[in-house]
Amino acid sequence: MGRRDFLKWSAGAAAFLGAGRGAFAQTVSPGDKINVAHIGLGGMGRSHLEWFAAMPDVNTVALCDVDSEHLATALARAQEIQPGKDIATYSDFRHVLDRGDVDVVTCATPDHWHALVTIMAFDAGKDVYAEKPLCRTVAESRAMVDARQRTRRVFQLGTQIHAGDNYHRAVELVRSGILGDIHTVRLWKTGGSPGLGYPPFEDPPSQLDWEMWQGPAIRRPYTPPRCHFSYRYFWDYSGGVYADFWCHIADIAFWSLGIGEPRRIHARGTTPADGIADTPAWIEVDYEFDGLDLHWSTDVPDVPGAAGKGIGCQFEGTRGSMVVDYGSRVLFIDGEEIEDVPDVPQSIDRSPGHQRNFLDCVRSRRQPESHLDYAANMTLPMLLGCISFRLQRPLEWDAAQGSFVGDEAANRMLSVPYHGPWALPEARRKVAVR
Amino acid sequence: MTLAMALTALTLAAPGEPEFTPLLDGESLAGWTATGDESGWVIEDDGTLLTVGTVDGGWLATDREYADFVLRLEYMLSEVGNSGVLIRGMTEESVSTEVQLLAPWTPRRDDLHCTGSLYGHVAVDPRPDETPLVWHSMEITAVGKLLTVSVDGVEVCRANTDEVESLAGASLSGKIALQSSHSGPDEWVRFRNIRIRDLDAEPGHLAYQLRDEDPAIRRHAQEFAARLGSAMVPELLRLHAEGTPLSVATASEALAWVAAHATKEDGSGGALSAALARELAADWPAQTRKLVLETLTVAGTEDAISPIAASMAHPDLSYSAAAALAAIGGDAARSALAEAIRSDSPGAAIATAIALGSMGAGKGLGALLEASGADEPSVRAAAVNALGRVGEGEASAAAITARLRDPDQAVRAAAQSAACRLAAALARSGHGGMAESLLTRAVAAAEARGQRVSALVVATSIGLTESSAPYRAARAMDSAAVGEARRVAETYSGEGH
Numbered sequence: 046m047g048r049r050d051f052l053k054w055s056a057g058a059a060a061f062l063g064a065g066r067g068a069f070a071q072t073v074s075p076g077d078k079i080n081v082a083h084i085g086l087g088g089m090g091r092s093h094l095e096w097f098a099a100m101p102d103v104n105t106v107a108l109c110d111v112d113s114e115h116l117a118t119a120l121a122r123a124q125e126i127q128p129g130k131d132i133a134t135y136s137d138f139r140h141v142l143d144r145g146d147v148d149v150v151t152c153a154t155p156d157h158w159h160a161l162v163t164i165m166a167f168d169a170g171k172d173v174y175a176e177k178p179l180c181r182t183v184a185e186s187r188a189m190v191d192a193r194q195r196t197r198r199v200f201q202l203g204t205q206i207h208a209g210d211n212y213h214r215a216v217e218l219v220r221s222g223i224l225g226d227i228h229t230v231r232l233w234k235t236g237g238s239p240g241l242g243y244p245p246f247e248d249p250p251s252q253l254d255w256e257m258w259q260g261p262a263i264r265r266p267y268t269p270p271r272c273h274f275s276y277r278y279f280w281d282y283s284g285g286v287y288a289d290f291w292c293h294i295a296d297i298a299f300w301s302l303g304i305g306e307p308r309r310i311h312a313r314g315t316t317p318a319d320g321i322a323d324t325p326a327w328i329e330v331d332y333e334f335d336g337l338d339l340h341w342s343t344d345v346p347d348v349p350g351a352a353g354k355g356i357g358c359q360f361e362g363t364r365g366s367m368v369v370d371y372g373s374r375v376l377f378i379d380g381e382e383i384e385d386v387p388d389v390p391q392s393i394d395r396s397p398g399h400q401r402n403f404l405d406c407v408r409s410r411r412q413p414e415s416h417l418d419y420a421a422n423m424t425l426p427m428l429l430g431c432i433s434f435r436l437q438r439p440l441e442w443d444a445a446q447g448s449f450v451g452d453e454a455a456n457r458m459l460s461v462p463y464h465g466p467w468a469l470p471e472a473r474r475k476v477a478v479r
Numbered sequence: 480m481t482l483a484m485a486l487t488a489l490t491l492a493a494p495g496e497p498e499f500t501p502l503l504d505g506e507s508l509a510g511w512t513a514t515g516d517e518s519g520w521v522i523e524d525d526g527t528l529l530t531v532g533t534v535d536g537g538w539l540a541t542d543r544e545y546a547d548f549v550l551r552l553e554y555m556l557s558e559v560g561n562s563g564v565l566i567r568g569m570t571e572e573s574v575s576t577e578v579q580l581l582a583p584w585t586p587r588r589d590d591l592h593c594t595g596s597l598y599g600h601v602a603v604d605p606r607p608d609e610t611p612l613v614w615h616s617m618e619i620t621a622v623g624k625l626l627t628v629s630v631d632g633v634e635v636c637r638a639n640t641d642e643v644e645s646l647a648g649a650s651l652s653g654k655i656a657l658q659s660s661h662s663g664p665d666e667w668v669r670f671r672n673i674r675i676r677d678l679d680a681e682p683g684h685l686a687y688q689l690r691d692e693d694p695a696i697r698r699h700a701q702e703f704a705a706r707l708g709s710a711m712v713p714e715l716l717r718l719h720a721e722g723t724p725l726s727v728a729t730a731s732e733a734l735a736w737v738a739a740h741a742t743k744e745d746g747s748g749g750a751l752s753a754a755l756a757r758e759l760a761a762d763w764p765a766q767t768r769k770l771v772l773e774t775l776t777v778a779g780t781e782d783a784i785s786p787i788a789a790s791m792a793h794p795d796l797s798y799s800a801a802a803a804l805a806a807i808g809g810d811a812a813r814s815a816l817a818e819a820i821r822s823d824s825p826g827a828a829i830a831t832a833i834a835l836g837s838m839g840a841g842k843g844l845g846a847l848l849e850a851s852g853a854d855e856p857s858v859r860a861a862a863v864n865a866l867g868r869v870g871e872g873e874a875s876a877a878a879i880t881a882r883l884r885d886p887d888q889a890v891r892a893a894a895q896s897a898a899c900r901l902a903a904a905l906a907r908s909g910h911g912g913m914a915e916s917l918l919t920r921a922v923a924a925a926e927a928r929g930q931r932v933s934a935l936v937v938a939t940s941i942g943l944t945e946s947s948a949p950y951r952a953a954r955a956m957d958s959a960a961v962g963e964a965r966r967v968a969e970t971y972s973g974e975g976h
Binding site for chain 1: 695697698724725728732736739740743748776777778798801826829830836837861868
């Protein structure tokens with residue numbers, strides 16, 4: 046693709062309202078099936094294919110990946126599920142966005158593509174179900190929120206644990222007050238970034254479009270660990286285990302307590318010493334919120350109920366505590382260990398499932414359970430924690446200004462330079478990014 | 480100053496040892512802290528440090544930690560004196576390494592516990608002279624995992640800590656500490672001329688350690704490189720320019736730490752920026768210069784603007800250079816970008832337009848306006864795009880309007896988007912009339928229904944009714960676009976959370 050074609054596309058990325066065919070007429074009539082296209086078909090993308098194709102009112106119409114092996118594997122599976130249907134394949138997601146008949150795209154690309162794919166899909170009139178983590182930087186998060194408000198599209202972050210009964214019940218228990226006032230929350234996920242060694246640089250394999258894979262990220266010589274799956278252990282594309290799992294387990298705390306933005310962030314930890322990977326081998330972050338201390342750790346904290354759980358959230362209140370993980374919970378009240386308090390009524394409607402909830406919203410035009418504003422607020426402390434970790438110092442956050450207090454280097458890290466001609470549309474509000 | 484003090488000052492730093500720094504000032508225990516009773520440590524009139532057995536002074540430890548160093552000192556023991564020098568000690572998790580100082584007393588200690596041994600870990604060979612009541616000299620070197628001890632000019636002990644089972648996990652850094660005399664109330668130990676060559680303050684040494692096979696050694700050198708700051712920059716770039724995956728990763732990470740360290744409130748950010756800017760003029764490979772520009776994105780100050788701007792012309796560097804200038808910000812950066820947009824390289828011009836679009840044009844506005852009429856279509860498109868984002872009044876509106884009829888399709892599409900974006904900004908700043916006129920022109924120039932619908936939706940969002948000029952223009956050309964825009968507006972108002 047020549048520079049001129051590229052520019053045409055980047056112009057589309059920056060378009061105020063998109064210039065695609067009938068961009069804003071993209072609403073699904075009640076009797077119609079929803080046409081879904083999947084962008085990014087590694088492990089999570091193939092789960093998207095399975096999940097959505099299982100819905101009776103979904104047509105899988107297009108698949109897209111920059112690796113033709115991924116594409117071939119996914120297409121073979123899609124044809125098993127929908128025999129005889131015409132399923133188009135693409136290596137460039139912009140051709141998917143160009144199709145007027147696509148209602149929904151799912152995005153399971155590496156993290157450094159999440160913001161642009163989502164924003165360009167919004168501008169092309171598509172609704173988006175995107176994998177976590179939401180994005181890489183605060184600037185990306187703001188641009189996504191801004192673009193969604195501008196285009197009024199429907200967005201769901203792929204935090205499927207949210208939909209389970211366990212999280213719903215945990216929220217009801219916390220909000221009931223049986224634990225008293227919650228003053229401390231501890232989040233943890235064991236395991237850190239492996240070093241990945243020092244593999245030699247290579248020519249990218251022929252089935253992979255390495256230039257497109259890198260997209261807005263900085264250009265690096267190709268070596269396999271930088272690409273599929275283990276890209277997660279490089280700041281160039283992601284933020285390691287911490288960035289990967291934050292939203293799954295922070296979700297239960299932010300949902301239960303309606304937490305706002307932190308005032309102070311202090312991250313500590315080290316990166317692996319035995320390889321090219323540069324995200325945390327272990328990390329601890331202390332956050333101060335208004336009336337709440339929140340801690341993240343790579344280690345399992347020494348609190349009741351946490352032992353043996355690789356991921357978890359502990360709520361500590363004035364009357365008791367509770368540890369929640371994906372599928373279980375245990376409460377400690379007056380020294381007694383219990384799983385539930387039947388007196389607390391069920392007050393929150395249960396989810397029909399994370400993908401079903403999203404598709405229902407595509408029809409109703411309401412916002413789904415992990416909608417973008419919620420996801421952006423929940424993701425912010427993680428993004429700020431990454432900056433504190435990389436600068437190896439505590440940071441003060443001014444929520445009103447949307448910037449760090451007295452730390453210019455940290456403020457510059459609220460965004461990363463995009464490799465041109467890719468450009469992130471600028472958000473209208475709180476643009477502290479210079 | 481008394482004569483005694485003057486003599487003391489002379490004896491502190493031995494001649495011919497410019498790399499060495501005295502660890503004691505000859506007058507006080509400044510820089511040291513005793514773990515026991517501090518009165519057990521006495522500075523005598525000639526600057527000699529005396530520890531006597533009557534008071535338990537514990538360990539006298541340096542306040543700061545040392546990792547790689549050459550330590551030289553002289554010591555004298557009483558008849559059955561017993562002391563030692565702890566190195567890389569007083570850390571939380573580490574086994575301690577003590578170089579023993581011992582008079583040959585009864586029962587006679589073996590080679591694993593005598594003077595010069597790493598007490599209990601590594602024996603001496605040969606055994607040094609242990610005569611009490613005379614001055615002996617000692618040199619201890621610690622470089623990575625290699626430790627050596629010399630007494631009176633003869634090496635008596637050498638160990639690689641990885642090869643000594645009992646030293647597994649020994650810390651690579653820690654305090655240096657002297658042990659108080661502890662063999663009896665009448666026994667004593669004297670020290671003088673304690674001086675150190677701090678290898679971790681020497682860029683050349685760190686550069687060597689950064690190439691070590693052992694990741695722990697490299698990691699350690701990276702941390703010390705961060706403390707050394709801008710002085711490390713040339714060595715780190717040399718390492719990066721070697722271009723192997725290991726050297727690139729090690730150098731990139733170390734430089735990131737240097738930047739994180741220097742941009743703290745200690746004010747050395749300016750020095751780092753200057754050091755990096757100097758390197759931009761040197762003959763580094765493009766990948767290495769790119770690393771310099773990336774680091775300047777975090778650590779750059781205004782002084783670096785002109786060398787960064789000089790990198791704009793390089794096709795592989797223009798995006799990184801423009802990003803660095805945008806991060807530094809200010810009118811000087813804008814002026815430098817404005818200059819670059821006029822260059823012959825389309826890549827540099829496009830990178831500039833993206834940067835100006837992200838930072839707000841200010842003084843760069845004139846250059847963007849000029850570039851919107853450049854010969855190269857891709858430059859025109861990028862400039863128009865940026866104009867739509869920075870949105871400053873009539874001149875931008877006129878430039879965008881002119882590009883709505885550009886001969887190049889990509890430029891026309893960019894101008895449509897820019898017109899919508901600028902119109903919304905104009906309306907917010909109270910220039911509704913100008914916004915309406917711009918949208919009318921966009922509708923009239925639109926080549927597809929989608930473009931007309933976009934312009935009309937913006938018109939509605941800024942409060943224009945269906946009797947406004949953009950709607951009238953659309954109705955005359957393409958009434959279906961009006962209906963579609965209306966449906967979109969209804970979708971908007973129906974949204975709930």
